Amino acid sequence: MTILHIITRLILGGAQQNTILTCGAQYRNRHDVTLAHGPIYGPEGSLQDEARCSGARLVEIPALVRRVCPSKDWSCYQQLRSLIRDLQPDVVHTHSSKAGILGRAAAWHEKIPVVVHTVHGLPFHNRQNRLVSRMFIAAERWAARHCHQLIAISPAMVEAFNRHHIAGLRKFTVIPSGIEASRFRMVPDERFQVRQQLGIGREDPVLGILSRLDPLKGHDDLLDIFERLRRDHPRLHMLFIGDGWHRPRLERRIATAGLGDHVILAGMVPPNEVARWLSAVDVKVLPSYQEGQSRTLVEALLCGCGIVAYDVGGIGSVCIDGQTGRLVPVGDTEALAEAIGQMFDRPDQRAVMVEQGQAFVRRVFDAESMLEMIEQVYYEVFDRS
Numbered sequence: 001m002t003i004l005h006i007i008t009r010l011i012l013g014g015a016q017q018n019t020i021l022t023c024g025a026q027y028r029n030r031h032d033v034t035l036a037h038g039p040i041y042g043p044e045g046s047l048q049d050e051a052r053c054s055g056a057r058l059v060e061i062p063a064l065v066r067r068v069c070p071s072k073d074w075s076c077y078q079q080l081r082s083l084i085r086d087l088q089p090d091v092v093h094t095h096s097s098k099a100g101i102l103g104r105a106a107a108w109h110e111k112i113p114v115v116v117h118t119v120h121g122l123p124f125h126n127r128q129n130r131l132v133s134r135m136f137i138a139a140e141r142w143a144a145r146h147c148h149q150l151i152a153i154s155p156a157m158v159e160a161f162n163r164h165h166i167a168g169l170r171k172f173t174v175i176p177s178g179i180e181a182s183r184f185r186m187v188p189d190e191r192f193q194v195r196q197q198l199g200i201g202r203e204d205p206v207l208g209i210l211s212r213l214d215p216l217k218g219h220d221d222l223l224d225i226f227e228r229l230r231r232d233h234p235r236l237h238m239l240f241i242g243d244g245w246h247r248p249r250l251e252r253r254i255a256t257a258g259l260g261d262h263v264i265l266a267g268m269v270p271p272n273e274v275a276r277w278l279s280a281v282d283v284k285v286l287p288s289y290q291e292g293q294s295r296t297l298v299e300a301l302l303c304g305c306g307i308v309a310y311d312v313g314g315i316g317s318v319c320i321d322g323q324t325g326r327l328v329p330v331g332d333t334e335a336l337a338e339a340i341g342q343m344f345d346r347p348d349q350r351a352v353m354v355e356q357g358q359a360f361v362r363r364v365f366d367a368e369s370m371l372e373m374i375e376q377v378y379y380e381v382f383d384r385s
Contacts, residue, residue, distance in 0.1 A: 012045030027055030038064030154314025178370030213244030218287030
């Protein structure tokens, strides 16, 4: 098959890693694969090198930007139609909201046999301006009618789209975002090397978050409860792994509160270094206000970290409260602090949840299963048409 993937940004993120993994497998299966993306800029990191190594042909669409910009959006739509006419793909597979809306419109109007969109996360959420949220819902509703099949990385994405009357259950296939488990494991030597590098004691408790520095990821919530956590764990260190536009504000908060010796901003970590850094963490937390599934929680479990997260989006499909980790209500910082404290206070209980979590994610979030299911969706659409 000739397959065209379209994604808005090739930043360091879960949707991008999922897409690149898919492109690489399809290229190895001897498909002709092209990955179209918007410009890469800013502090959130780039996966362009990883995308290039996948074997896919990369095409930058200059007008494909994240923000809503009618003139650029119209230009992007025309550029995508031109690319599609040149490639004549059998399949157009879109990812992320902006690329998903414009890419589906372009592919549908070019009468591509298979048009598929993956919902990696919701473009609308409770912290959004109501008018903006309604606009995204309306756009997604229109785009859902202009593709043959939708893929959701978690059942929560299906439920949200169905609740907002964007698409019915029959239009969806749930395919969890797969991880190459062999790349993630805890290595004791590396655990202590990273800790020594950061000036952290071998036995000091370490709380970590791996995500871009964005207001919706909940770093501020962690700073709000940090002093409370330190009362019970005076040697506690908090490690922020990742970078983003929110960094200057976080740096000011940390400096003003005098937490520089305890809260470490590690900055951007290359994908092949993630396991090494997670090895230094005891408890990986994700107090995110918007999430499709979270590949980082899966990676953290595989690296031996206990996990704590807000119950939002598809997080519950990875972090099952009391079984694979601790799940707390969104925005409830008191419950968040209590769950984190219990993780540190009860290491034996944490170890059991990690062991159960590792077995669970190896079974459910297997990369090979994901890739087979995606191709199966393509062929099923071909059969219907």
